[in-house]
Amino acid sequence: MSIGRKPRTDFTGRLSGRLAQTGIGRRGAAAMQELRRRVVPVHWSNMFGAVALACLAVITVTGVILMFHYTPSGASVAYEGRYPTLHGAQVSEAFASTMHISFEVPGGLALRQAHHWAALLLPAAVLAQLLVTFFTGAFRRPRRAGWVLLFLILIAALAGGWSGYALPDDMLSGTGLRIVEGITLGIPVVGTWMKDLLFGGQFPGEIIERLYPLHLAVVPLMLALIVVRVALLSRHQPAQFAGPRRTGANVVGMPLFPNAAARSGGLFLIVSGMLMLISATVTINPIWLYGPASPGDAGAGSQPDWYTGFLDGALRLVPPGWEIVAFDRTWTLAVLAPLAVISVFLLTVAVYPFIEERITGDHGEHHLLDRPRNTPTRTGTGVAGVVFSATLWAAGSADVMADAFSLTVEGVVLALQIVLVIGPLIGFALARRVCLGLQHKDRDLLLHGFETGRIVRLPGGEYVEVHEQLNPDERSRVSLAGVASVQDAGSTDGGSPVGSHLP
Numbered sequence: 001m002s003i004g005r006k007p008r009t010d011f012t013g014r015l016s017g018r019l020a021q022t023g024i025g026r027r028g029a030a031a032m033q034e035l036r037r038r039v040v041p042v043h044w045s046n047m048f049g050a051v052a053l054a055c056l057a058v059i060t061v062t063g064v065i066l067m068f069h070y071t072p073s074g075a076s077v078a079y080e081g082r083y084p085t086l087h088g089a090q091v092s093e094a095f096a097s098t099m100h101i102s103f104e105v106p107g108g109l110a111l112r113q114a115h116h117w118a119a120l121l122l123p124a125a126v127l128a129q130l131l132v133t134f135f136t137g138a139f140r141r142p143r144r145a146g147w148v149l150l151f152l153i154l155i156a157a158l159a160g161g162w163s164g165y166a167l168p169d170d171m172l173s174g175t176g177l178r179i180v181e182g183i184t185l186g187i188p189v190v191g192t193w194m195k196d197l198l199f200g201g202q203f204p205g206e207i208i209e210r211l212y213p214l215h216l217a218v219v220p221l222m223l224a225l226i227v228v229r230v231a232l233l234s235r236h237q238p239a240q241f242a243g244p245r246r247t248g249a250n251v252v253g254m255p256l257f258p259n260a261a262a263r264s265g266g267l268f269l270i271v272s273g274m275l276m277l278i279s280a281t282v283t284i285n286p287i288w289l290y291g292p293a294s295p296g297d298a299g300a301g302s303q304p305d306w307y308t309g310f311l312d313g314a315l316r317l318v319p320p321g322w323e324i325v326a327f328d329r330t331w332t333l334a335v336l337a338p339l340a341v342i343s344v345f346l347l348t349v350a351v352y353p354f355i356e357e358r359i360t361g362d363h364g365e366h367h368l369l370d371r372p373r374n375t376p377t378r379t380g381t382g383v384a385g386v387v388f389s390a391t392l393w394a395a396g397s398a399d400v401m402a403d404a405f406s407l408t409v410e411g412v413v414l415a416l417q418i419v420l421v422i423g424p425l426i427g428f429a430l431a432r433r434v435c436l437g438l439q440h441k442d443r444d445l446l447l448h449g450f451e452t453g454r455i456v457r458l459p460g461g462e463y464v465e466v467h468e469q470l471n472p473d474e475r476s477r478v479s480l481a482g483v484a485s486v487q488d489a490g491s492t493d494g495g496s497p498v499g500s501h502l503p
């Protein structure tokens with residue numbers, strides 16, 4: 001290069017230089033600086049967000065492509081597509097278009113399957129995040145609103161899955177919708193009006209036409225909830241587990257950008273890739289085998305998608321004949337009781353942080369997470385909730401279980417009714433005892449160290465086992481107080497941690 005000449009910059013270099021001078025460029029640079037400055041803890045329990053986002057991305061991309069081929073209409077047509085078994089059958093336009101997507105649109109079946117598999121994984125990822133948040137106490141001040149928003153994201157995911165499940169208008173969808181019609185009609189006073197509002201007349205009415213916009217609204221709704229949640233949570237430092245050098249006033253981990261962002265981005269791509277691989281190889285919802293919806297028919301062993309199984313199970317566990325006549329009306333407890341129980345349960349989950357705060361009187365802010373064993377009552381409550389919902393969920397498959405294990409359906413239902421009542425109590429007591437036992441073990445470890453297996457003979461002839469004290473890292477992790485013994489430990493968190501001290 002000749003001396004005195006300016007080095008040549010390429011077009012993109014010049015463009016980015018100019019951009020950096022503008023207001024947007026300066027604001028972008030400041031935001032990037034802030035991202036680099038922000039430190040996030042590294043823990044496996046933080047990965048569910050990336051999994052959920054990957055599902056949402058797959059759902060959105062595949063859903064938008066499906067939109068171009070799907071016809072949201074219950075109008076009847078004769079099926080003339082590539083699947084010979086159904087030739088000439090009267091089906092809805094929705095069913096015919098979903099068959100068209102499956103057999104005639106290039107890659108259409110893979111897209112449908114990707115949409116469906118991602119819709120199955122999404123509630124699992126959000127639920128896992130909710131469980132981790134619960135058992136570690138990450139919902140306490142100042143993150144109570146974050147918990148409520150996470151709960152609403154789960155409900156939105158369930159609504160998306162449920163409404164999507166109905167769209168292909170196959171026999172399974174039809175059975176599900178018939179149940180929904182029955183539940184709606186069972187609600188006293190407003191039931192008939194609600195049914196008309198939802199179905200627009202005699203079953204199946206215009207349910208497909210009405211569910212479709214609701215289905216499409218789910219992604220914008222979820223994105224809005226996610227944005228508000230991220231904005232709220234980013235006003236505070238991220239919560240972290242107790243450990244070396246970790247206090248309630250700092251964060252030990254890695255910079256959000258680029259390190260943590262690259263890790264989450266990698267996980268995002270892996271999950272998206274896995275979803276596409278599964279969708280290309282594993283069949284889900286083969287509607288051509290179920291056939292079109294028919295108001296008078298239901299297939300044996302009909303099952304909802306896993307995430308709505310608990311609603312189906314709640315209906316199945318009501319003892320027969322639960323009905324009363326009062327005020328000139330029949331009150332169908334077979335519908336009202338499960339509706340009431342599920343509503344109370346979900347509402348309790350939604351406002352749990354407020355309930356716990358009220359009961360414990362702990363109004364302080366918490367940035368250090370709890371080890372579940374150190375909060376036995378909360379852990380027991382969580383286990384009770386899990387046992388309760390898992391029993392409802394299992395009841396959704398009572399007929400399948402009875403068939404698989406050659407039992408009577410009545411026997412399986414009776415067993416599950418008993419488990420529903422006493423299971424949560426046993427779960428609570430057991431989990432609490434296990435937590436207390438683990439606390440004892442931790443206390444022992446702190447006081448006496450761990451057994452090395454080395455037996456030595458003392459001068460007096462006595463044989464004793466040598467105990468070794470925990471190292472400072474282990475002490476701070478196990479410590480019940482969490483932080484007390486941590487602050488002066490001064491050791492690192494594996495790799496190269498960055499400590500940021502936030503106000």
Ligand code: HEM
Nearest residue numbers: 060063064066067070112116119160161164165167219285
């Ligand atoms: C941008 C948003 C979305 C669009 C445009 C969209 C579009 C569609 C369309 C056109 C169908 C009918 C075609 C078919 O069944 O193959 C469908 C079905 C379905 N959708 Fe969505 N959807 C969206 C979001 C969601 C969300 C958020 C969920 C769940 C969390 C979801 C779950 C489902 C399910 C389970 C089906 C049935 C798939 C099947 O046929 O097996 N969708 N969606």
